[in-house]
Amino acid sequence: MVLQFTSEQHLDDGVLEREFTLGEIPGILWTPASAPAPLILLGHPPLGLLKMYPRLVARARHAAADGFAAATIELPGSGERPRWAAAEHARADLRRAIEAGEPVSDEIIDALILPLVDKAVPEWQAALDALLSLPEIGGPVGYSGGVISIGVRLVVVEPRIVAAGFFAGSFVPRAMFEEARQVTIPLHVLLQWDDEGNDRQAALDLFDAFGSKEKTLHANMGGHTGVPQFAGDTAAQFFTRHLK
């Protein structure tokens, strides 16, 4: 797939922000003044790039201040990208279960997450192919945040990613635990301990399952979206240790 830049903007801290399309997929690339730079892929929840932009640009600026380029792409079925019926059904089932106060079944979690993983991972790999061909992007590559199941599959199938920071805050299909055992790169896993919408035990089980010799779990208070500033700083130090 061909990467085409569609806009370009210099942010006030010297970071160059460029929107691009990769085939039909929108994306954003942030590069620091120093080039070539190692790259961090910024994962995010399936809420659309537009809605996620404030948090993404903050993470990208932080990465750029540490000397990293950062890039992200729209997830399948998010933003302006076409929905698919099965995902819409799964989302409706999820809403019904939550509103009825019922536990979210494995069937709903599988229908919600597995097709998203299947679709998203090859797109992140295509983005990586295109981004690594740019002269301003060097290696190595890290992956940070987003839907944890996408991250798990991506780092299992993609040897160019050498370190990953995961956010253990989304549903995890049973099948992903087997894939987690195949992860061997250094991991930095964030968990919001008091995230009421999250299955804490599943997050701990997933952390336990990772095959990596270096894996760190950082659990903090503050609710799903309340990751403390110092936790972001520690995650940045993780990438500096492994990508520099």
Place this chain on the structure above:
Amino acid sequence: MVLQFTSEQHLDDGVLEREFTLGEIPGILWTPASAPAPLILLGHPPLGLLKMYPRLVARARHAAADGFAAATIELPGSGERPRWAAAEHARADLRRAIEAGEPVSDEIIDALILPLVDKAVPEWQAALDALLSLPEIGGPVGYSGGVISIGVRLVVVEPRIVAAGFFAGSFVPRAMFEEARQVTIPLHVLLQWDDEGNDRQAALDLFDAFGSKEKTLHANMGGHTGVPQFAGDTAAQFFTRHLK
């Protein structure tokens, strides 16, 4: 109790190391060149100051490099200090249980830990009285490491301690969970995820019980004594955030 210095030594990085006695209790104080300095109390397992010295002096140097004084005292029943019969019996029961491959009962844990907590905590408070009267020690005070139940009781009863770094690697009596709920200061808790001699679930339950609004759990690989270097650095950043 009166604090009397018994030896004095300048370490090569400008840190002044002084041994002292507090009544019958031996202790060590390390001070950086900058004074008055905030103080970190260095907890340690009940193996005797002599045996623990290499790790304690490394932690003290790290603290001094960040501008902190550090101090520690011998635990009751450790080093040259008199044993008491009940603790010796509890230790023998523990050895028997472990050698027989049996689970360590609540009775053994209580007998092993609760009297140690009862005896040690007032001694740490007496040390704090004496240390805070020295002109080279300012506030605030942090507590770091050691037998976690001693740390929990100490920070509940001692309002001069404003932040604590705990190591969740020792047996926790059931009674301590109730005390943990009374802890409200910022906490930084280290857990060695693959520490086979430790009850991981009890450590997670204890972390959950802490009443603090700011509490962070850092779980790493490397076994009981294999806390990675970067975990020490992050703990140091925690104290810099809260004691400066």
